[in-house]
Amino acid sequence: MDLKELGEFGLIEEIKKGIEVPEGYLGIGDDCAVMPQKSGMETLVSTDMLIEGTHFLMDDISAYRLGWKSAAVNISDIAAMGGRCTGSFLSFALPKGLGKEWTDEFFRGYKEISAIYGCPLLGGDTTSSPDRLCISVTVTGEAPAGKSVKRSNAAIGDLICVTGNLGDSGCGLKLILEGCERDADAEKLIARHYLPMPRVKEGMEIAAAGASAMMDISDGIGSDLRHILKESGVGAVVDTGSIPVSDEMKRKCAQMGWDALEIATSGGEDYELLFTISPENEKRVAVGHHIIGKIVPGNGIEWKGNEDKNYMGYRHF
Numbered sequence: 105m106d107l108k109e110l111g112e113f114g115l116i117e118e119i120k121k122g123i124e125v126p127e128g129y130l131g132i133g134d135d136c137a138v139m140p141q142k143s144g145m146e147t148l149v150s151t152d153m154l155i156e157g158t159h160f161l162m163d164d165i166s167a168y169r170l171g172w173k174s175a176a177v178n179i180s181d182i183a184a185m186g187g188r189c190t191g192s193f194l195s196f197a198l199p200k201g202l203g204k205e206w207t208d209e210f211f212r213g214y215k216e217i218s219a220i221y222g223c224p225l226l227g228g229d230t231t232s233s234p235d236r237l238c239i240s241v242t243v244t245g246e247a248p249a250g251k252s253v254k255r256s257n258a259a260i261g262d263l264i265c266v267t268g269n270l271g272d273s274g275c276g277l278k279l280i281l282e283g284c285e286r287d288a289d290a291e292k293l294i295a296r297h298y299l300p301m302p303r304v305k306e307g308m309e310i311a312a313a314g315a316s317a318m319m320d321i322s323d324g325i326g327s328d329l330r331h332i333l334k335e336s337g338v339g340a341v342v343d344t345g346s347i348p349v350s351d352e353m354k355r356k357c358a359q360m361g362w363d364a365l366e367i368a369t370s371g372g373e374d375y376e377l378l379f380t381i382s383p384e385n386e387k388r389v390a391v392g393h394h395i396i397g398k399i400v401p402g403n404g405i406e407w408k409g410n411e412d413k414n415y416m417g418y419r420h421f
């Protein structure tokens with residue numbers, strides 16, 4: 105069905121369907137969403153844009169996966185603070201030619217992941233675009249007051265940890281862009297690229313254990329770790345042999361002659377958590393994680409095992 109037939113308000117009615125709005129909240133349909141304030145908590149807000157041609161290609165990504173990913177990358181920012189999600193807001197500019205079949209699939213993906221993370225869609229804006237699809241998502245969350253984990257408190261002697269394998273998503277993207285054969289390994293890596301699972305529960309556990317700094321990995325540790333170092337005024341030694349990589353990625357890189365370490369440090373869009381924590385507190389982290397290095401005086405990253413390299417992460421400009 106053409107969206108013209110449905111109209112803006114018809115589309116909003118469709119968007120509203122099936123969203124579970126928690127007790128005390130006011131969601132889609134009024135001038136503002138209303139979210140109750142809980143004592144002892146602080147509010148987290150983050151926003152991200154996804155632009156056709158820059159962040160995704162229409163021919164490569166299904167509407168379902170784009171819906172999922174639009175929510176996922178934002179939910180991951182709440183995870184990175186050690187918070188819990190409370191809601192999201194979605195604004196988009198839709199180009200002509202996208203019909204109701206497309207928006208239905210987009211919202212199926214968006215709502216599916218939102219339900220998993222208890223992050224109801226509470227509002228947004230809908231407009232048309234003369235050319236490309238633009239999506240902007242804002243997500244809100246909460247954490248115990250004063251307990252959100254920032255990037256600025258990494259201390260000398262802290263361990264550097266990650267919650268899971270790095271590089272799968274970057275490897276998946278490379279497979280897509282280079283039009284490689286889609287065997288079982290390739291499909292797994294590509295799914296990691298399109299259907300990331302943000303580490304919200306893990307982030308809350310890591311925060312409760314007393315992490316000193318945390319962020320989600322969107323540009324690769326070669327770039328993201330540098331943010332923590334800069335904000336905290338410290339340096340890092342990363343043991344390249346300890347960076348966790350999946351068997352699928354190892355096999356693919358061997359087969360294609362790609363540098364697995366380059367992809368693991370610079371591929372980006374893993375949406376795992378990168379955190380620093382004192383050795384005592386690290387023992388209290390009950391969720392799966394890998395120690396990949398430690399915080400030292402100075403600045404920048406020393407890549408132990410590959411000292412001649414200087415992995416910089418994904419560059420947007």
Ligand code: ADP
Pocket residue numbers: 116119131132133134135136193194195196225226227228229230
């Ligand atoms: P306003 O005139 O106040 O801008 P709109 O007519 O744009 O309101 O939107 C009506 C309601 O629908 C609002 O609650 C708004 O948040 C919601 N809404 C509009 N577009 C979207 C969207 N893409 N996703 C979720 N909610 C939306």
Ligand code: MG
Pocket residue numbers: 228229230
């Ligand atoms: Mg509006």
